[in-house]
Amino acid sequence: MSVLVVGSTAFDSIKTPKGENPRLLGGSASHAAVAASFFAPVKLVGIVGEDFPAEYMKLYAKHKINVDALQKTSGKTFHWSGEYEVNMNNRRTLATELGVIEHFDPVLPDSHRSTPYVLLANISPAIQHQVLDQMKKPKFVVVDTMDLWLNIARPELLKLLKRVDAFVLNDSEARELTEDDNIVTALKKIHALGPKYVIIKKGEHGAMLSSPKGLFISPAFPLEKVVDPTGAGDSFVGGMIGYLASQPGALDAKLRRAMVYGSVVASFCCEDFGLKATTRSTRKAIEKRVAQLEKIARF
Amino acid sequence: MSVLVVGSTAFDSIKTPKGENPRLLGGSASHAAVAASFFAPVKLVGIVGEDFPAEYMKLYAKHKINVDALQKTSGKTFHWSGEYEVNMNNRRTLATELGVIEHFDPVLPDSHRSTPYVLLANISPAIQHQVLDQMKKPKFVVVDTMDLWLNIARPELLKLLKRVDAFVLNDSEARELTEDDNIVTALKKIHALGPKYVIIKKGEHGAMLSSPKGLFISPAFPLEKVVDPTGAGDSFVGGMIGYLASQPGALDAKLRRAMVYGSVVASFCCEDFGLKATTRSTRKAIEKRVAQLEKIARF
Numbered sequence: 001m002s003v004l005v006v007g008s009t010a011f012d013s014i015k016t017p018k019g020e021n022p023r024l025l026g027g028s029a030s031h032a033a034v035a036a037s038f039f040a041p042v043k044l045v046g047i048v049g050e051d052f053p054a055e056y057m058k059l060y061a062k063h064k065i066n067v068d069a070l071q072k073t074s075g076k077t078f079h080w081s082g083e084y085e086v087n088m089n090n091r092r093t094l095a096t097e098l099g100v101i102e103h104f105d106p107v108l109p110d111s112h113r114s115t116p117y118v119l120l121a122n123i124s125p126a127i128q129h130q131v132l133d134q135m136k137k138p139k140f141v142v143v144d145t146m147d148l149w150l151n152i153a154r155p156e157l158l159k160l161l162k163r164v165d166a167f168v169l170n171d172s173e174a175r176e177l178t179e180d181d182n183i184v185t186a187l188k189k190i191h192a193l194g195p196k197y198v199i200i201k202k203g204e205h206g207a208m209l210s211s212p213k214g215l216f217i218s219p220a221f222p223l224e225k226v227v228d229p230t231g232a233g234d235s236f237v238g239g240m241i242g243y244l245a246s247q248p249g250a251l252d253a254k255l256r257r258a259m260v261y262g263s264v265v266a267s268f269c270c271e272d273f274g275l276k277a278t279t280r281s282t283r284k285a286i287e288k289r290v291a292q293l294e295k296i297a298r299f
Numbered sequence: 300m301s302v303l304v305v306g307s308t309a310f311d312s313i314k315t316p317k318g319e320n321p322r323l324l325g326g327s328a329s330h331a332a333v334a335a336s337f338f339a340p341v342k343l344v345g346i347v348g349e350d351f352p353a354e355y356m357k358l359y360a361k362h363k364i365n366v367d368a369l370q371k372t373s374g375k376t377f378h379w380s381g382e383y384e385v386n387m388n389n390r391r392t393l394a395t396e397l398g399v400i401e402h403f404d405p406v407l408p409d410s411h412r413s414t415p416y417v418l419l420a421n422i423s424p425a426i427q428h429q430v431l432d433q434m435k436k437p438k439f440v441v442v443d444t445m446d447l448w449l450n451i452a453r454p455e456l457l458k459l460l461k462r463v464d465a466f467v468l469n470d471s472e473a474r475e476l477t478e479d480d481n482i483v484t485a486l487k488k489i490h491a492l493g494p495k496y497v498i499i500k501k502g503e504h505g506a507m508l509s510s511p512k513g514l515f516i517s518p519a520f521p522l523e524k525v526v527d528p529t530g531a532g533d534s535f536v537g538g539m540i541g542y543l544a545s546q547p548g549a550l551d552a553k554l555r556r557a558m559v560y561g562s563v564v565a566s567f568c569c570e571d572f573g574l575k576a577t578t579r580s581t582r583k584a585i586e587k588r589v590a591q592l593e594k595i596a597r598f
Contacts, residue, residue, distance in 0.1 A: 087480050181386045183503075184523045204482075205504040208521070215595050219516040222507070224483045256598040296514050297596060299555035 001139070001245045002041040004112055005033045005238065006131045007121025008101060009046035009070065012274060013081040016088065018227045024274030025056045027078065028122035028144065031231035032238030034275055035265040036119070037063035038283050039242035043112050045069040045131060047104045049077040059279060068109055075100040088226050089203065108134045117245040120164070121234055122146050125156035132163055140244065140251065142166040143195075144237045147173050158193060166197035168237050174200050183208065184215075197255065199240075201233050207259055213252050218259040219297050221267035221289055228273045232266040235278060239265030239286075264289040300438070300544045301340040303411055304332045304537065305430045306420025307400060308345035308369065311573060312380040315387065317526045323573030324355045326377065327421035327443065330530035331537030333574055334564040335418070336362035337582050338541035342411050344368040344430060346403045348376040358578060368411055374399040387525050388502065407433045416544040419463070420533055421445050424455035431462055439543065439550065441465040442494075443536045446472050457492060465496035467536050473499050482507065483514075496554065498539075500532050506558055512551050517558040518596050520566035520588050527572045531565040534577060538564030538585075563588040 012026030029046045036042045043066040052072065060067055076099035084091045104127055116139035120128040128143060135141075141164045149157050150173060161167055167190060175181055178189040183200060187210040190198045200208045202220075209216040240262030247254045264286050271277040311325030328345045335341045342365040351371065359366050375398035383390045403426055415438035419427040427442060434440075440463040448456050449472060460466055466489060474480055477488040482499060486509040489497045499507045501519075508515040539561030546553045563585050570576040 182523060182525065184521045202504065205501065206516075215521055216598065217505075217518040217521070217595050218598065219518075222483045222514055222516070224481060226481065260598050294598075296516050297598070299515065299517070299559050299593075299596070 001116045002043060003036045003117040003119060003241050003245045004043045004045060004115035004131075004135070005029050005036060005119045005121055006045035006106060006127065007032060007119075007123045007144075007234070008078055009044075009048050009052075010078040010080055010101075012230055013079070013094075014228055014230055014273060015083040015094075016228055017084065017086050019273070021228075021273040023079070024276075025059060026080065026231060026274055028231075028234040030275065031234035031269065031278070032119055032121040032144075032241075033060070033065050034063050034278050035235040035238030035262070035269070036242030036245070037065055038239065038265065038281070038286055039261070040117070040245035042066065042242070043069060043115055045106050045108065045112070047071040047073065047100050047106075049073065049075045049100045052077050059275065062279065069106065069112055071104075071106075073100050082230070084229070088229055106131050106134075116140070117241050118142070119237060119241045120144065120160075121237065125149055125153045125160050128160055129156065129163075132160070140165050140241075142168060142237060142241055144168045144234070145173065147176060150176055161194040164195055166199060167195040168199045168201065168233075170201040170203070170233065187215075199259065201236060203229070203232070207236065207263065209255065209259060211252060211255065216256045216259070218256070218263055219293060220263050221293055222296070223267055223270060226270045227277075229270045230274065231278075232269045235269040236262040236266040238262070260290055260293055261286065264293065300415045301342060302335045302416040302418060302540050302544045303342045303344060303414035303430075303434070304328050304335060304418045304420055305344035305405060305426065306331060306418075306422045306443075306533070307377055308343070308347050308351075309377040309379055309400075311529055312378070312393075313527055313529055313572060314382040314393075315527050316383065316385050318572070320527075320572040322378070324358060325379065325530060325573055327530075327533040329574065330533035330568065330577070331418055331420040331443075331540075332359070332364050333362050333577050334534040334537030334561070334568070335541030335544070336364055337538065337564065337580070337585055338560070339416070339544035341365065341541070342368060342414055344405050344407065344411070346370040346372065346399050346405075348372065348374045348399045351376050358574065361578065367408055368405065370403075370405075372399050381529070383528070387528055405430050405433075415439070416540050417441070418536060418540045419443065419459075420536065424448055424452045424459050427459055428455065428462075431459070439464050439540075441467060441536060441540055443467045443533070444472065446475060449475055460493040463494055465498060466494040467498045467500065467532075469500040469502070469532065486514075498558065500535060502528070502531070506535065506562065508554065508558060510551060510554065515555050515558070517555070517562055518592060519562050520592055521595070522566055522569060525569045526576075528569045530574065530577075531568045534568040535561040535565040537561070559589055559592055560585065563592065
């Protein structure tokens with residue numbers, strides 16, 4: 001089955017201790033769509049400006065990503081610049097130029113409205129609502145977010161949480177949202193906001209799922225080299241929903257493995273700037289790392 | 300088989316956001332010995348002053364801990380005071396009174412020198428060497444440490460690493476020791492210092508083992524309530540070596556499960572001040588949490 005991904009499509013200019021790369025292809029939807037494409041057909045919903053280069057369109061095409069709902073308008077593509085500290089865990093934003101994304105008004109073609117798996121990747125909750133409003137009885141809806149929306153659009157986000165199956169956020173966002181330092185009790189508070197499935201991303205420490213079947217702790221793939229973690233969270237959730245869409249059977253049974261696949265795609269993402277390592281990756285390389293993680297986690 | 304544990308025996312005065320408790324039974328050897336006692340007979344090597352109360356001796360007795368090598372001398376028992384911040388991850392030392400531990404000169408009775416499993420729990424590397432010098436061909440030696448010894452006794456610690464089978468340290472200590480921010484490459488550098496097995500403690504994020512059989516990621520037991528994490532690392536390593544000593548078979552095969560048992564004993568430790576929750580625990584309660592962790596980690 002196929003996956004619809006809405007989110008940001010952007011230029012990322014990234015400084016890390018390992019180097020500097022301007023105007024890489026980035027944005028939550030780019031990372032998530034490429035990650036999902038290893039497993040299932042993907043429809044991308046986003047907006048770019050007239051400065052968006054053909055080579056980036058080719059990259060989507062290489063991954064057979066449907067771009068019928070990728071609007072191209074006059075103006076500039078959303079541009080984010082950021083810098084990472086030595087330990088790669090802390091980053092700061094140097095500049096944000098919204099460009100065309102400021103007036104993004106997604107309208108889905110009929111062909112997109114019945115897509116069974118929907119990923120509302122990180123973008124404003126208003127846009128996430130707008131896309132969800134156009135979907136016809138989706139099978140499974142996942143929403144990802146970032147701290148920015150907790151701060152400036154919390155009411156819209158809370159309203160959205162009542163409309164989705166799964167909510168993905170990182171550990172510091174979970175603490176911020178619930179004002180609870182304990183992740184286990186924070187998870188309970190987040191369930192009370194609506195979602196049946198809550199997934200907490202913990203970066204190099206893996207991820208945690210809370211579902212009606214209980215908790216699951218997913219390990220992260222141990223990396224010897226982290227070049228650029230930008231987009232790792234988007235890759236995680238994209239890989240996860242792509243795998244889910246590709247597998248038959250009950251959701252609860254496949255969600256744990258889906259998180260492991262998401263972790264592995266995220267591990268590739270971290271090994272080079274932007275989408276470079278992810279796009280070099282293959283389904284075979286992903287399967288190899290999943291098998292390694294199975295060995296690493298077995299006791 | 301039995302376990303010999305050397306380390307500090309102390310009074311801990313602990314302030315956390317959940318409350319304040321003066322002069323609890325503490326010290327690395329107390330926590331590790333009690334943790335190991337759920338699985339195997341334990342011989343404690345330590346020193347206390349004349350102020351050490353009978354009730355704490357009774358607590359060792361309750362756990363059938365052999366105290367033939369627990370010296371009692373004139374002077375005061377080692378006393379540590381510390382305070383935890385709200386998130387329980389950061390702590391600061393308020394006061395350290397070394398007392399009798401400053402002149403600790405452990406001499407083992409003959410009955411102790413052939414103990415097959417040896418835990419050099421956190422104490423100065425000089426004391427750890429001194430105990431190891433007296434052992435006759437131990438089967439398995441584990442050394443634990445803390446950042447203090449990396450700073451003030453590094454040459455002795457490095458010498459010790461060439462004499463032990465396994466080295467346990469936490470993630471920030473691993474980074475400090477190797478000057479490497481990446482845990483995977485840091486592990487390789489630590490192996491080069493001597494130990495065949497290296498175990499990195501990551502607190503609420505679990506633990507990681509590097510061995511000739513590859514990496515293992517052990518989950519931490521998810522707790523809804525953390526009252527006092529003091530001694531959790533000592534409980535982890537104590538539970539681990541106790542389980543190892545209790546099981547037949549090749550070490551590589553049982554080390555992963557041993558780490559899971561250690562994590563579970565550490566989880567009890569965190570649920571109340573000092574040793575209160577650990578001593579209330581039972582082998583049956585430990586087995587129940589291990590079974591829960593198996594479910595939580597399965598994919």
